[in-house]
Amino acid sequence: MAFWLRFNLDIPDEFVPLALVASPWCVLGYALGFLSVRVYRQVWSYIGLPELRQLATGIVLGGLLTAAGVLMLRTPNFPRSVLVLQPLIALVLMGAVRAGWRTLAELRLGVRHGKPVLILGSLHEASGALRALKGSTHWQAVGILSPQPGEVGRSLQTVRVLGTSADIGRVAKSMDVHALLMASPPGSQSRRQMLLQVADTGIALLTVPRPDEWLKADGVGPRRLELEDLLGRAPIQLDVAGLADLFSGQTVLVTGAGGSIGSELCRHIARFGAQRLVCVDLSEFAIYQLEQELREAHPQMHGSYYTANVREPERLRAIAIKHRPSVVFHAAAYKHVPLMEYLNEIEAVRTNVAGTLNTARVAGECGARRFVMISTDKAVNPTNVMGASKRLAELMVQGVATEYSQTQYVSVRFGNVLGSSGSVVPLFTRQILSGGPITVTHPDIVRYFMTIPEAAQLVLQAGLMGQSGQIFVLDMGEPVKIVDLAKMMIRLSGKTEHEIPISYTGLRPGEKLYEELLANDETSVATPHPKLRIAKTSSGSDLDIEAVLSWIENAGPEPDTVGLRDWLRSHVLEYKSVH
Structure with missing residues (x-):
C-alpha cells in the first residue's frame, strides 16, 4: 500500500x-x-x-x-x-x-444493558465519571448537567451538556431518566446543594465508587450515594513508610478495640504489618466480632483478644507485661453526653480519667515507645461532665508523660464520627425507618463530622508525628448543621420532609449549640501534615495525679453530683457547668 x-x-x-x-x-x-x-x-x-x-x-x-x-x-x-x-x-x-x-x-x-443516567458535575468532573462508566455494563450516560452555565451546549465524549443543575427535574422528565450520577468530589459543598435540589424529583442518586471499593467484587460501577460521600473529604495523605516502620513486626495494644474508632484502628494497624495486635474491650460481643473479622482478613497476624476493663490497673498491667507492646492506643471511654450528665457522672470520671491514667502508666511501665489517647472536641471549654472528664484525662496524660521519658505521650482531639456508636446518624436512620419524625434538638445546632476511616488514619498519623505531651487537633472541615444532616438523610432514603417530618426538642443537658476544637486562650501550631495541628494548651505537669486518683477511689458508689462537678471544676478551670 x-x-x-x-x-x-x-x-x-x-x-x-x-x-x-x-x-x-x-x-x-x-x-x-x-x-x-x-x-x-x-x-x-x-x-x-x-x-x-x-x-x-x-x-x-x-x-x-x-x-x-x-x-x-x-x-x-x-x-x-x-x-x-x-x-x-x-x-x-x-x-x-x-x-x-x-x-x-x-x-x-449499550443496547443490551445500558440504563440511561445523567451525570451531574462540571466537564472536568464528568470526564472521570465517564471513564468509570466504561467499566459498567448497566449504565449509559445520556447527558451532563453542569453547575457552570457556560458549559451548556458543549459535549464530552459525544455526551452533551443538556443544562445546568437547576434543570435536573426538567431534563430527567424529558429524557425519562431515573438515575443521577454525582461526579463532584466526596464532601464537596456542591454535592450537598445538589442533593437538596433533587428532593422531589424521585431520581435515584449514584456516585462513583471510592478507590477501596474497586478492590471488592461488588464495587465496580456506580453505586447508591451514601452519607459518607456527602460529608467525607479527599483521601488522607499518610506517611506510609513511617507508619510501616512504626508497626511492622511490632506488638500494638488497643483499648476500646471493639468500638467504632478502636476497631478501625485495629484494621489499619493490621494492614501495616503488626506482628501481634492485643485488643482489649469491656464488651464480650464487640471483641468477639473483632476477633472473627481480623482472623479472616489477616490470618498471618497474631491476635490476642481480651475482655478487660481499663479501670482495673492490675489486669491491664498483667496484659501489658505479658505482651510488651511498643505502641498503645487508648480508645476506651464513655462518650455519650446526656447519658453521662445524669446518674452516671462517676462512671464517666472513673472510666475516662482513672482508666486513662491506668492505661498511660501501664504503657510507661512496659516500655512502650508511644502512647496515643483518643480525645474529643467536647474537652474544649466543656459544659458537660463527659467533656470535662476527657479534658482532665488529657491533663493526666501530660502529667504521666513527665514520669516516663522513654514513652512519647500524645492526645488527639476530633469531633463527631459518622456512624459511630452513640452518634446522631444511627438514631436518625432508626427514626426514618420507623416513619419519623426525626428529632433535632435545635434548628441552629452545628457539629463537625468525620468518617470513621478518616478519624482512624489521622490518629495513626498523629501518633507517628507527636512529641510527648502534645495534643493534636484534627482538621474537621466545615461544621454541618444537624438539621441539614437530617434533611440529607431523608433525601438519601428516598423520602421527603412531608413524609418524614423534623421535630425540634430543645437542647439536652450539657449540650452546646456548637463545638470547639481549641479553647479561647489556646493557639495552635501547624505541622507538616495539612490536616493536623498542635494545640498549645495548659500543661498537666503541675497536676497532683495521686490526689486525683485518691478522690476517685474514695468517691464511693454514688457521690454527691454537686460535689463531683465542683471537684471537676477545681481541676478543669475552663469547665462551665450549666447546673
Whole structure:
C-alpha cells in the first residue's frame, strides 16, 4: 500500500519486484516490534489510549527494523519515502480496526444493558465519571448537567451538556431518566446543594465508587450515594513508610478495640504489618466480632483478644507485661453526653480519667515507645461532665508523660464520627425507618463530622508525628448543621420532609449549640501534615495525679453530683457547668 500511495495509485512495473522483495522484511520487522511491546495481548473490546500508545510504540519499532532490513539489501532505486509511509499507514489502519471493534462492542453493551443516567458535575468532573462508566455494563450516560452555565451546549465524549443543575427535574422528565450520577468530589459543598435540589424529583442518586471499593467484587460501577460521600473529604495523605516502620513486626495494644474508632484502628494497624495486635474491650460481643473479622482478613497476624476493663490497673498491667507492646492506643471511654450528665457522672470520671491514667502508666511501665489517647472536641471549654472528664484525662496524660521519658505521650482531639456508636446518624436512620419524625434538638445546632476511616488514619498519623505531651487537633472541615444532616438523610432514603417530618426538642443537658476544637486562650501550631495541628494548651505537669486518683477511689458508689462537678471544676478551670 505504501508503494501504491508513493506512485499516485499506480505502481510502475519495474518497482513491483522491489515491493515483493521488501514485504517479507516488513512482516518480520513488525512481528519483532509487536512481540517486544506485547501488542498481541490487547483486548480490542476495551482498547483505549494506553493500548494505542503501546501499538504506536510497536509500529515505530517495526518500521525501524523494516527500514534497517531493506537498506541492508542495498536494492538500487528503492524509494525510501515508502519506509516512512508504511508505518503511518499501519498506525492508521491498525488503530482504526481496533477503534471500530470497540465501538461495536460498546454499541452491543449499550443496547443490551445500558440504563440511561445523567451525570451531574462540571466537564472536568464528568470526564472521570465517564471513564468509570466504561467499566459498567448497566449504565449509559445520556447527558451532563453542569453547575457552570457556560458549559451548556458543549459535549464530552459525544455526551452533551443538556443544562445546568437547576434543570435536573426538567431534563430527567424529558429524557425519562431515573438515575443521577454525582461526579463532584466526596464532601464537596456542591454535592450537598445538589442533593437538596433533587428532593422531589424521585431520581435515584449514584456516585462513583471510592478507590477501596474497586478492590471488592461488588464495587465496580456506580453505586447508591451514601452519607459518607456527602460529608467525607479527599483521601488522607499518610506517611506510609513511617507508619510501616512504626508497626511492622511490632506488638500494638488497643483499648476500646471493639468500638467504632478502636476497631478501625485495629484494621489499619493490621494492614501495616503488626506482628501481634492485643485488643482489649469491656464488651464480650464487640471483641468477639473483632476477633472473627481480623482472623479472616489477616490470618498471618497474631491476635490476642481480651475482655478487660481499663479501670482495673492490675489486669491491664498483667496484659501489658505479658505482651510488651511498643505502641498503645487508648480508645476506651464513655462518650455519650446526656447519658453521662445524669446518674452516671462517676462512671464517666472513673472510666475516662482513672482508666486513662491506668492505661498511660501501664504503657510507661512496659516500655512502650508511644502512647496515643483518643480525645474529643467536647474537652474544649466543656459544659458537660463527659467533656470535662476527657479534658482532665488529657491533663493526666501530660502529667504521666513527665514520669516516663522513654514513652512519647500524645492526645488527639476530633469531633463527631459518622456512624459511630452513640452518634446522631444511627438514631436518625432508626427514626426514618420507623416513619419519623426525626428529632433535632435545635434548628441552629452545628457539629463537625468525620468518617470513621478518616478519624482512624489521622490518629495513626498523629501518633507517628507527636512529641510527648502534645495534643493534636484534627482538621474537621466545615461544621454541618444537624438539621441539614437530617434533611440529607431523608433525601438519601428516598423520602421527603412531608413524609418524614423534623421535630425540634430543645437542647439536652450539657449540650452546646456548637463545638470547639481549641479553647479561647489556646493557639495552635501547624505541622507538616495539612490536616493536623498542635494545640498549645495548659500543661498537666503541675497536676497532683495521686490526689486525683485518691478522690476517685474514695468517691464511693454514688457521690454527691454537686460535689463531683465542683471537684471537676477545681481541676478543669475552663469547665462551665450549666447546673
